[in-house]
Amino acid sequence: MARPKGIDNPPLDVPCELLAELLAGPGALEIARLLALSGLMDQASGRVAVSTPAPPQKPSAEPIGPWIPVLENGERMFVREPYRGTDFVWWKPSFRREAIASRANAGRRRVCLIGESAAAGMFYTPHYTPAIALSRLLATLTNADAFEVIDLTRNSMNATEVSAIAEAALQLHPDDLVVFAGNNWFAGQGLRWEAPPEERRHYSECMANRGSAGIVATFQQRVRDVADRTLEQLGHTASQGKARLLFVVPAVDLSWERVEPLAWLEGTRSCEWYELHEVAARALEACDWACAERSALAMVELDGGSNPTSQRMLGRAQLALGRRREALCAFEAELDHANAYEMFCQSIPGTPSFLRDHIVSRCRQLAIDCIDLRAVFEAHTGSPLEWQRLFLDYCHMTPEGMNVAMAAAASRLAGVDENDVSKRLVSEAEPNLNARIEGVARFYGALCTAHLMTRLLPPEPDELQSKIRAALQRSPEMAEFVRDYLRARNGALVATPMLSASSHRVIAQSNNPFLDYIAVRGVAGVDSAVVTAIGAALDDVGQGGSEALAEYLEYYELRTACGVDLTMPAYIERSGALAPYLKYESERETRRALPIYRSLWPSSAFTLVSRGDADVDVEIVCRAPLHDAAESGVARLSIGHQVLAELPIGGRWVRHRVHIAAAMLRRGCNRLVVTWPSLSTDGTCAFDEAQRRYRLAQPPHVFPVFGELFACKVNATRRRA
Amino acid sequence: MNVVGVSAYFHDSSCCLLQDGKLVAAASEERFSRFKHDPRLPIQAFRYCLEEGGIDITDIDCLAYYEQPTKKLARQLTFPIFSNGDPNLSWLDARKPEREIRELLGVEAPIRFYEHHLSHAASSFYFSGFDEAAILTVDGVGEWATCTYALGSDDHIRVLDEVRFPHSVGLFYSAITAFLGFDVLDGEYKVMGLAPYGEPRFVPEMRQLIRLREDGQVELDLRFFDFRSMNAMYTSELEELLRATPRAPESPIEAVHKDLAKSAQVVLEETLLGQAEHLFTSTRQQRLCLAGGVALNCVANARLLRDGPFEEIFVQPAAGDAGSCLGAAALAHLDLTGRRHSRDRLDHVYLGPDYASDEIAYALQKLEVLAIDFRGKDTELVATVADHLARGCVVGWFQGRAEFGPRSLGARSILADPRAEHMRDHINRLVKKREGFRPFAPSILATRVGDHLDLDHRSPFMLETCRVTSNLSLPAITHVDGSCRPQTVDGQTNPRFAALLEAFESRTGCPFLLNTSFNVRGEPIVCSPLDALRCFGASGMDYLVLADFLIPQEALPESFARFASATMPRPWNDAFSREPLHAVYTFI
Secondary structure (H helix, E strand, O other): OOOOOOOOOOOOOOOHHHHHHHHHOOOHHHHHHHHHHHOOOOOOOOOOOOOOOOOOOOOOOOOEOOEEEEEEOOEEEEEEOOOEOHHHHHOOOHHHOOEEEOOOOOOOEEEEEEEOHHHHOOOOOOOOOHHHHHHHHHHHHOOOOOEEEEEOOOOOOOHHHHHHHHHHHHHHOOOEEEEEOOOOOOOOOOOOOOOOHHHHHHHHHHHHHHOHHHHHHHHHHHHHHHHHHHHHHHHHHHHHOOOEEEEEEOOOOOOOOEOOOOOOOOOOHHHHHHHHHHHHHHHHHOOOHHHHHHHHHHHHHHHOOOOHHHHHHHHHHHHHOOOHHHHHHHHHHHHHOOOOOOOOOOOOOOOOHHHHHHHHHHHHHHOOEEEEHHHHHHHHHOOHHHHHHHEOOOOOEOHHHHHHHHHHHHHHHHOOOHHHHHHHHHHHOOOOOOHHHHHHHHHHHHHHHHHHOEOOOOOOHHHHHHHHHHHHHHOOOHHHHHHHHHHHOOHHHOOOOOOOHHHHHHHHHOOOOOHHHHHHHOOOOOOHHHHHHHHHHHHHOOOOHHHHHHHHHHHHHHHHHHOEEOOOHHHEOOOOOOOHHHHHOOOOOOOOOOOOEEEOOOEEEEEEEEOOOEEEEEEEEEEOOOOOOOOOEEEEEEEOOEEEEEEEEOOOOEEEEEEEOHHHOOOEEEEEEEEOOOOOOOHHHHHHHHHHHHHOOOOOOOOOOOEEEEEEEEEEEEEOO | OEEEEEEOOOOOOEEEEEEOOEEEEEEEHHHHHOOOOOOOOOHHHHHHHHHHHOOOHHHOOEEEEOOOHHHHHHHHHHOOOOOOOOOOOHHHOOOHHHHHHHHOOOOOOOEEEOOHHHHHHHHHHOOEOOOEEEEEEEOOOOOOEEEEEEEEEOOEEEEEEEEEOOOOHHHHHHHHHHHOOOOOOOOHHHHHHHHHHOOOOOHHHHHHHEEEOOOOOEEEOHHHEOOOOOOOOEOHHHHHHHOOOOOOOOOOOOHHHHHHHHHHHHHHHHHHHHHHHHHHHHHOOOEEEEEOHHHHOHHHHHHHHHHOOOOEEEEOOOOOHHHHHHHHHHHHHHHHHOOOOOOOEOOOOEOOOOOOHHHHHHHHHHHOOOOEEOOOOHHHHHHHHHHHHHOOOOEEEEOOOOEOOOOOOOOEEEEEOOOOOOHHHHHHHHHHOOOOOOOOEEEEEHHHHHHHEOOOOOOOOOOOOEEEOOOOOOOOOOOOOOEEOOEEEOOOOOHHHHHHHHHHHHHHOOOEEEEEEOOOOOOOOOOOHHHHHHHHHHOOOOEEEEOOEEEEHHHOOOOHHHHHHHOOOOOOEOOOOOOEHHHOOOOO
């Protein structure tokens, strides 16, 4: 081996060039990583001097979220810090509080409410929140000054942060710690390919033993472990601070769909599953509930119940067949099996039933007072299938929902029998909210649902339109607000979503400026379902929806006229078919996150905006990576339900040109659909390969990739005479 | 023949497209991702290059990668720098570039790998227009080489000798950069800018650190360097030798720091001169091609030309790793066709994205920004802007295709009157928000150079300094030592910018404009019109010229500045390693 010139004592006296060659060869890095995974290879064994900084001395007073400790006239106060970067956006306390005394006034019980966005009252914050509801309810139940509620909730808080805030909150000398959390405890527990070896070891073992079902099982166990650690820590904190701890387990809206693709199953089972998926989807669309149920049951049989999509299909069919209890079980199973692949596909917060049951059970063991909101909401509405009015979206509550939840907490804190007083309390605590605030919250709730829910089937057009119409009807000011929202979303501005004057007006009118807007802006781009519903809803209330929509679509019409690539994020219909790496990109909205579009579903849909008066040429560059290099499959290109062309496709890129006559296009948004060749791959081999890559800390292809597009360029050409 | 060149996974990852031997596009990922020195695979730059060339992925004949990952790994294994806290041993993954080029970029065409310093050498020689030349490449480190001596002749490059890690001129300078509290790979030019303020009183100590042997080999005294540390590149012995403590980042700059910078610069220049002499002796060529990060040291370049043995020097404008993608692509073209891609000199670097005026007009309308429309009124636009500049206004200038490489050259520039006494402080305070000691560079009409500068040739890329000989008082662009770093502008490569310089001269008698990069501190140079608007709104510039549109600062809505500041890109952790992007070290 040649050593570098001038080095008498190279630090590592092994043949490094040979070692590098070997490492770059097949299997070598896998061996090294397996050794690391097994713990046999201590990477730090004397080779690396990594200095470990001494743990900092704990200061006598620490910040509590955005509140920093100060001394005022010898008294410790916590004052709200000025702008503190991104984190500040997530803190928006109710009561518009700027300072907190470190102790409550004599004679008052201090309640610190800690929790995530549901506890923060997202979309109503700061005008109405669970903390405000709790405060009002406690005032109603007891004399007005008996309790003081401090809102320490924060959006996007994870379990570790909940524990940390609870510990920091002891500086406020609370009498009661109310922790309303659990929706975000899945975060970071799903399959992560760049995870530390210890974590990957757990997943690897389960993948090897149980296939893709093992991934979900490991995920569930890890979430339970999070709950154990968090509850123990919270119990310890409360006991240290001599505070009473009340844990409130969130409820979720079970009508929210959490569709995910199927991870590889053994042999031909994945292929069979997707064949059944197509049958079930068609049956649901055709209202053939018996067929849908039959197919869904067969899918559940194939996937062992570990896939949320089959559960949702089953629940939808059973609900339509009037079998509500079974449907409810299926919907709960859907949530239980969702979010295990948070790095791969859309994940949405929620407290699944396995976590809820575990929290309730652990609270009992740890002697922590606990309220299960599922039971509370069920008592209030009669059934989880009836409690949609308590939610704005998947977990964020309406004022009624906040009141119902906090009535249970208030009763417990005040030592009153909650069964006797809840209904009265809820009605007495009814907030008198400004109609615009209510309208904005409802509008944002509708947008959040439209943008984030991964659905089995495209939404019924009227579903979103009626929600937006209801928001518009709340206040006359809403129409201009909604029109401004459309203007702020203009396609020319996707790279700078917050620089237009229209976006500034929207932000200024949002209940929680910045945060709500960021949350509901969601995906940039055409967003055809939403903008069409907005246009129609504005028309419904006589507020010029068609004109607003035409103005909005003008940009995209111009782009089509100049030629545009529909695989740009702006044109991809969000159906959960996002590529695995999408979450890694900072600017997915503005610039291409992936150079190629990757479909995890049997079909992919794109929005083609047309003036309807010109033919369109399509140039498509595609491949089906699971196929041979030869063009052995056929992809189908359609506009709506009309098939345009059948395109030979194989494992290597191929370019096709297709012409669309103007007569096939309508003015506005058209759905250009690519239906990929059906699966024929052996799932056992594919999953083995995914496992191998996972062991190597490389992105494992746990889901079938049906097809990839490098480009789908459309260009309006000749005008119709 | 479509050859794509890629440099990545280190810093300033970039991509270019050679189409039938013509360089049609080149861009760094940071311009699109808005993360300065973005080291990730240049996904967006790749897409841009193909779109600019009017091709798709099926049209690529070859992708050329700028280094040999396995050889690099051998060096990293020999000197295992760190565990990087990475329990997954990602640093051992020499297959990553190829794998991700296949999987992320989706490239099916053959991939060719070229050595890092050969890519540097090719990026200079094959774009120099020289038929024969000596080639010197100098940087921190590639695979093993930190410097190569080579000879370019007709179509081929022959490497004569190399200096190998850990002995490195680049790492010597980077270590001093780190000692002076600046970010490595970013702050080297700050050291260069600080140097003229100091005295060379540490030269003897610096000469202990680095020694050039007669055979051209460079030796570092390794007692003073620690290239295995993530947090510093030097040992405590260096502090003892220099009798100084390292400067904390952002702390005040004191005399000792200036003296250290001066001394390091002097020794760097001595070393490079010695290397040039050695190369001249070996090749007897009259022309020199330079590349590698050290070739961005324009003071040293000027010294090489002034005091060195070569009559003519070509420096690759993107001399750092960004430009290596050009070299790799040129090498691949040669391998595939048997001929070098071009014998023409690279005369401009306007190789990045362009944006149509109509598109800009539409966006401005939707933003509700009131702009003055000069479409079809080129002369009036130039005259108006010249008037504003002559009145002392600071103007953001956004025109045509973006520059490739680290310098703003009249496509994405901030312009001002160089005669104003206060202009340097004014721009530093309001726009650049950077260290006050750093000089600004001028642009000057090529036809006026002889009257104002001690420069007898074109310098279109701001890659060398020269003495200011003008009778004009030019405090904003004249460095403390009486030098400047000019861009010479002609009407062929950037007609509108040349016209602006002429118009400014006609009003003021001054053929110079202060020209600094269009960005604020920590931000990459702007790429798109909206990047420019955001930067404009977040800064104190008076006017923005967006293609054919003139926007006064007061035309922006009241809330614009607040939101522009709030949404400026911030330093970001690398999405893959989770490491802060600015912590990427020279040889990882």
